[in-house]
Amino acid sequence: MRKDVACILLAGGSGSRMAGDQAKQFVRIAGKTILEHSLSALRQHLPQVRIVVTAPFADVDKVARMFQHDPLVQVIAGGVSRQASTLKGLKALVDEAPHNIVIHDGARPFLDGRTLSDVMEALEDHEAVDVAIPTADTIIAERDGFIESIPKRKHLLRGQTPQAFRYKDLVACYRTLGEQKLEQFTDDCGIFLACNPDARVRIVKGSEENIKVTYPIDLILADEMFRLRSQTSAVDKPGVNLRGKRVVIFGGTRGIGKAMADILLGGGAQVSVCSRESGCDITRESDVQRALQSAVDEFGGIDVVVNAAGLLKNGKLHEQTAGDAAEQINVNLIGALNVARQAHAWLAQSQGSLLFFASSSYTRGRAGSAVYSATKAAIVNLTQGLSEEWAEDGIRVNCIVPGRTDTEMRTSNFKAEAQDSLFNPYQIALSASRVICGNTSGQLERVH
Numbered sequence: 001m002r003k004d005v006a007c008i009l010l011a012g013g014s015g016s017r018m019a020g021d022q023a024k025q026f027v028r029i030a031g032k033t034i035l036e037h038s039l040s041a042l043r044q045h046l047p048q049v050r051i052v053v054t055a056p057f058a059d060v061d062k063v064a065r066m067f068q069h070d071p072l073v074q075v076i077a078g079g080v081s082r083q084a085s086t087l088k089g090l091k092a093l094v095d096e097a098p099h100n101i102v103i104h105d106g107a108r109p110f111l112d113g114r115t116l117s118d119v120m121e122a123l124e125d126h127e128a129v130d131v132a133i134p135t136a137d138t139i140i141a142e143r144d145g146f147i148e149s150i151p152k153r154k155h156l157l158r159g160q161t162p163q164a165f166r167y168k169d170l171v172a173c174y175r176t177l178g179e180q181k182l183e184q185f186t187d188d189c190g191i192f193l194a195c196n197p198d199a200r201v202r203i204v205k206g207s208e209e210n211i212k213v214t215y216p217i218d219l220i221l222a223d224e225m226f227r228l229r230s231q232t233s234a235v236d237k238p239g240v241n242l243r244g245k246r247v248v249i250f251g252g253t254r255g256i257g258k259a260m261a262d263i264l265l266g267g268g269a270q271v272s273v274c275s276r277e278s279g280c281d282i283t284r285e286s287d288v289q290r291a292l293q294s295a296v297d298e299f300g301g302i303d304v305v306v307n308a309a310g311l312l313k314n315g316k317l318h319e320q321t322a323g324d325a326a327e328q329i330n331v332n333l334i335g336a337l338n339v340a341r342q343a344h345a346w347l348a349q350s351q352g353s354l355l356f357f358a359s360s361s362y363t364r365g366r367a368g369s370a371v372y373s374a375t376k377a378a379i380v381n382l383t384q385g386l387s388e389e390w391a392e393d394g395i396r397v398n399c400i401v402p403g404r405t406d407t408e409m410r411t412s413n414f415k416a417e418a419q420d421s422l423f424n425p426y427q428i429a430l431s432a433s434r435v436i437c438g439n440t441s442g443q444l445e446r447v448h
Contacts, residue, residue: 001072002048005120006098006167008089009042011035011063011106012054012078023056024213025106028388030226031396031441034213036066037109043070045113046102052092053106054078054085083182083191087174093167101170103188104162107213110225111162118204119164126202129164130189132157133206160206163188169196226443241437242267246299246350248292250274250282250339251309256357256402259429260306267433270299275309282309282335288342296346303352304436305343307336310357312372325371332375333382340386344395351394353436356383358401358444380444387442396441402428403447 011025025035032040035053042051050072055063057077067073076092078085086103093101100123104111115131122129135158141149170188173195185191189201213222247264251257252273264271272295274280280287295302311331313324336356343354358376365373383399390397431447 001050002046003050003096003098005046005100005102006050006052006093006096007042007046007102007104007162008086008093009035009039009051009053009104009106010078010082010085010089011038012056012085013082013107023059026059026062027213027219028384028391028442029109029219029223030443031387031391033066034109034222035063035106038104038106038111039067039073041109041111042102042104042116045116048072049102050074050093050096050098052076052089054089081183082187083185084179086188087179087182090167090171090174094171098167100164101167102162102164105212108161108210109213109222110207110209110211112207112210115204115206115210116162119162122202122204123164127166127169127196127199128189128192128201129204130201131160131162131204131206131210133160133208133210134158157203159187159189160210160212161187165192242269242433245269245303245436246295246301247304247306247436248272248274248295248302248343249306249308250280250288250291250335251307253277255308256425256428256432257306257308259425260308260432263426263429263433272298282307282338283330285338285342288335288338292342292346301350302343302346303350304355305339305347305352306355306432306436307339308357309335312369314368314372316368317370320371328371329375332372333378336379336382340382344390344393347395348390348393353396353398354386354390355432355436356397356399357432358383358399360401360403360446362401383444384442391441396439398435398438398441398443398445400428400432400435401444401446 013023026033029037039051039053053063053067053073053075055075055078060075060077064075067075074092076088079088090101102119119129119131135153135156139151139153139156140147141151165188170192173191176195177191185194193199193201209225211218211221213219242264245264247269249257249261249271252261253275261271261273272291274291280291282288292302309331311328313320313328315324317325340354347354356379358379359373361369361373362376362380380399383397387397428447431445435443435445
């Protein structure tokens with residue numbers, strides 16, 4: 001363990017501006033809570049340092065369970081304010097007394113290695129370091145509901161974290177001010193400068209991606225950023241280990257499902273393929289139950305369940321029959337629910353993986369496929385919901401969002417498309433195979 005530096009991760013707030021039913025740091029995105037992502041960002045680049053996490057009093061045990069496998073993480077109850085939480089974190093390190101202290105927000109999950117490295121390097125030559133980025137907005141000074149002044153933006157920056165200090169210097173600042181005056185400040189650099197008016201705090205350039213998840217709109221942005229990161233980090237990774245995996249693929253006789261079966265079998269997996277052609281209709285839960293039990297009897301268990309079954313009937317809603325809409329809903333949504341419900345017990349035993357397929361139309365319904373688009377939006381929400389529900393069972397739930405793909409279903413509905421403009425099903429299947437071999441959950445893997 002490195003004893004020259006320690007970190008305080010501030011996660012003691014209530015997240016009132018999020019206006020949700022839980023504090024923002026406990027909202028799950030891409031399979032983990034925001035707090036877990038934030039700590040992982042620190043741990044990735046500071047692997048051997050003590051990290052003190054300040055949590056809401058009522059959630060200390062929950063946060064301690066989150067990080068129970070990291071012996072260098074200490075979870076304590078935070079204070080009634082950010083500054084009070086920092087003080088508690090400093091007190092928790094008094095026996096260790098590190099040379100340097102790094103303070104980061106638990107709601108900033110996108111801290112990158114370059115920023116943290118620049119902070120640590122600047123701290124070698126300077127007594128305090130802050131992270132900031134330029135502001136693109138005009139800043140207005142207000143008084144009593146009226147503009148008092150509009151300062152020039154040239155020297156105005158937006159502060160981020162981490163902030164870093166000499167541990168003994170920051171402790172001395174808190175002692176000098178006393179707990180009663182802490183509410184006058186919004187961050188630790190302000191406290192440091194108030195006690196050291198002649199000091200110079202070095203500014204390190206931050207990143208636009210190092211957002212603080214504060215408002216509901218930030219959750220949407222964060223979700224998209226995680227998707228983009230996973231797309232670049234997972235899709236381009238070479239090779240996966242498929243050997244010995246026990247896989248059931250619903251909808252595995254055509255299109256992407258068949259391509260996936262071919263790849264998995266070629267990689268040494270044991271694969272059971274189920275479809276209407278083989279007598280398994282996922283709209284009938286008894287068929288799903290029987291198919292999974294058959295695979296268990298053959299393989300001794302199930303590690304991965306893939307639902308690649310889907311139905312698209314192109315056409316304007318008012319021109320379709322009620323039966324056309326109901327059939328798409330039954331196959332695409334009710335079938336997915338049947339697969340998930342019946343797969344849960346087997347995947348809980350193996351701590352396995354469930355994989356769905358959505359469509360790029362889930363973000364915006366398209367004319368001629370409104371029902372299909374609606375069901376695929378539901379699949380995305382199902383993925384995200386189950387990834388949270390099943391996290392304690394050790395089950396990973398992910399979703400592939402393919403671009404336009406050369407499948408029989410697509411070409412029968414869009415006859416005028418040029419084939420060379422479509423993805424080959426094996427391209428999508430390869431990305432899907434990589435996802436089921438990964439450790440992520442709640443991931444929407446876009447391939448387009």
